[in-house]
Amino acid sequence: MNEYDSDRIKNALDAEPTDDPGSADIIIINTCAIREKADQKAFSSLGKYKTLKANDPDKIVGISGCVAQLYGDQLLKKMPHIDFVLGPRAIPKLPAIISEIEREKRKTVETSYDIEELFEIEPYHQEGKVTAFVSVQQGCNKRCTYCIVPRVRGSEVNRPLEDILRETTNLVNKGVREITFIGQTVNSWKENGYKFRDLLRAAGDIEDLDRIRFTTSYPRDITKKMIDAMSDVPQICHHLHLPVQSGSDKVLGGMKRTYTREWYVDTVKRLKDAMPDIAISTDIIIGFPGETDKDFEQTMSLMREIEFESSFSFKFSPRPGTVAAEYAAEDAVDPEVASERLYELQAYQKEITSTKNKNRVGFIEDVLVEGESKNDPEFLSGRTDHNRILNFKGPKDLVGKTVKVKVTEGLLNSLRGELVV
Ligand code: SAM
Numbered sequence: 001m002n003e004y005d006s007d008r009i010k011n012a013l014d015a016e017p018t019d020d021p022g023s024a025d026i027i028i029i030n031t032c033a034i035r036e037k038a039d040q041k042a043f044s045s046l047g048k049y050k051t052l053k054a055n056d057p058d059k060i061v062g063i064s065g066c067v068a069q070l071y072g073d074q075l076l077k078k079m080p081h082i083d084f085v086l087g088p089r090a091i092p093k094l095p096a097i098i099s100e101i102e103r104e105k106r107k108t109v110e111t112s113y114d115i116e117e118l119f120e121i122e123p124y125h126q127e128g129k130v131t132a133f134v135s136v137q138q139g140c141n142k143r144c145t146y147c148i149v150p151r152v153r154g155s156e157v158n159r160p161l162e163d164i165l166r167e168t169t170n171l172v173n174k175g176v177r178e179i180t181f182i183g184q185t186v187n188s189w190k191e192n193g194y195k196f197r198d199l200l201r202a203a204g205d206i207e208d209l210d211r212i213r214f215t216t217s218y219p220r221d222i223t224k225k226m227i228d229a230m231s232d233v234p235q236i237c238h239h240l241h242l243p244v245q246s247g248s249d250k251v252l253g254g255m256k257r258t259y260t261r262e263w264y265v266d267t268v269k270r271l272k273d274a275m276p277d278i279a280i281s282t283d284i285i286i287g288f289p290g291e292t293d294k295d296f297e298q299t300m301s302l303m304r305e306i307e308f309e310s311s312f313s314f315k316f317s318p319r320p321g322t323v324a325a326e327y328a329a330e331d332a333v334d335p336e337v338a339s340e341r342l343y344e345l346q347a348y349q350k351e352i353t354s355t356k357n358k359n360r361v362g363f364i365e366d367v368l369v370e371g372e373s374k375n376d377p378e379f380l381s382g383r384t385d386h387n388r389i390l391n392f393k394g395p396k397d398l399v400g401k402t403v404k405v406k407v408t409e410g411l412l413n414s415l416r417g418e419l420v421v
Contacts, residue, residue: 001182002065004133005088006030007123009064012094017124021052026060026098028086031067033148035317042067046079053081060101062086064094066152070320073109087111088153089138092120113139113154122167125174130370130400132176134167135159136199137183142218144245145256145323146285146316149184156184158191161199169206177400178211178368178383179203185218187226196221197229204233210402211368212236213387216243216283220258222267231274238275239309239387242268243283247302248295251288254327261302268306279309279386286345287316287338289327296341303348309356309386311349315342350412357388357410364420365390367405369398379416389414 009028010017018024027049031042042063049061062084063075069087076082083101086094090110097108118138125132140149141156168179181199183189189196203212212235219242230236242264246252249260259267271278284299303311315338318325365384373379379391380398382405391414392405398419409416 001135001184002030002032004123004135004182005065005091007125007133008091008121009094010124012091012121013098014095021049024059026062027052028062028064031063031065033066033070033152033319035314036319037317039067039070043079046082050079050081060084060098062097064088064091066148069111069152070148072111076107076109082107084108085111087113089113089115089118092117094121118157119159119163122170125171125176128175128371128399130176130368131178131180132171133180133182134164134171135183136164136181136186136189136214140184141188142185142258143256145254145327146288146319148319148322151321153184156188158183158189160191161194161202164199165202165206168203168209172206172209175400177209177402178213179209181212181214182216183214184216185221186214187217188221195223195225197223197225200226200229200233200236204235209235211385213239215241217241219244219264219267222271224270227271227274230271237385237387238278239281239385240271240278241281241283244302245283245285246288246291246295247299248291249298251291251295251299254290255285255288255324261298265302265305277386279388280306281310281387282306282308282312284311284313284345285316286313286342287333287335289316289324289331289333291316291333291338291341300345300348303345303352307352307356308349309388310353311345313342313345313349315339354410354412357412357415359410360384360388360407360415361410362407364404364406365415365417366402367392367417368402369394369400371399372396384415390417391415392417392419394419 021027029045032038053061060083064086065088068085075085084097093110136159138157139154187196244264247261318328367382367390369380369382373381373391380394381391384390404420405417406420407415407417
């Protein structure tokens, strides 16, 4: 989501991006507030530009994204070298804000939720890139007690179907072959009588779009009709990121996730019945207030029961204004205990991911070739249908094509293989 917003910012400015802040006319730190660490990172990045601004007062320095929304004008007081503060919904207002600052040398804070042109600025697209994100939704209507998203991104607003299909088709016309629809709870998307399954089926009709992915799905909103669309539309990849957060019903209740462990396990079963090869990945929060050893053991037993393809796991971080931050004031888990649990869970996940990758050896995978491998330009790199990175040797003109690759090696974070000709 943040990457997508950064690309929208690049497009809104219609300026040449640079990696050298010293030579930039405008510096914008786009931020995430989901965990405390992320917002501390934003402050330290902003601090770095103090001297640059002092030496060149015409340089414009701004902060955008969720930290900007969370702290608003307090940021101008805390960091007087900043020229503007821009909430995540206000990206379409950026060009006007920059012109105003240049003209009137006045600081600006724009954190309104009510932005009419919400979806108007589409992201910058780097020529030759064969994958792209398309936003289908802003904000969130769920009320998970730990999560700051509804506060910083506002309530859910769904983008019209025609807009989504137009942006997708434009990207395909520029050479994109894989689209990932993004939204906080992407499968809750509904608009003008259409449901998420209708969006999936309509995207399946776009010519030359080879692959469709979407993230992040909310477990409770996985319906039979959505599963049917996933198994019927051949372009939809058989990979689903489905955050479970915990394996303990008590913790899930405290998080207000609206499902039980049994319900989640049954949903995974329904997905696997329809698509036996589907790869499921997840998010886990460790150390939610009140999490006992027994609760954590239930999370570990869920990890063993489902054997997720991969998982992102985080230590609970109390966020300002959330209900769980109040629970944490009374019922916090000892940070050392939380670290030990996180370590145990991550070590187990590594084992599972590594075994699953090794088990792919000998399989022939369809790979959409994205470019040269980052670690070794001798290799081409792409993803399998199940979202595993697969590196192999082949001619550069395969970029953008889907090719067959035989897996020869399963590593922890990727696969290696040989092109099948
Ligand atoms: N909207 C999505 C959802 O919750 O299903 C994704 C939200 S967030 C960008 C990605 C992940 O961050 C969540 O799934 C959750 O595991 C984690 N997260 C959110 N708030 C957190 C918090 N206060 N402390 C630790 N992890 C958190």
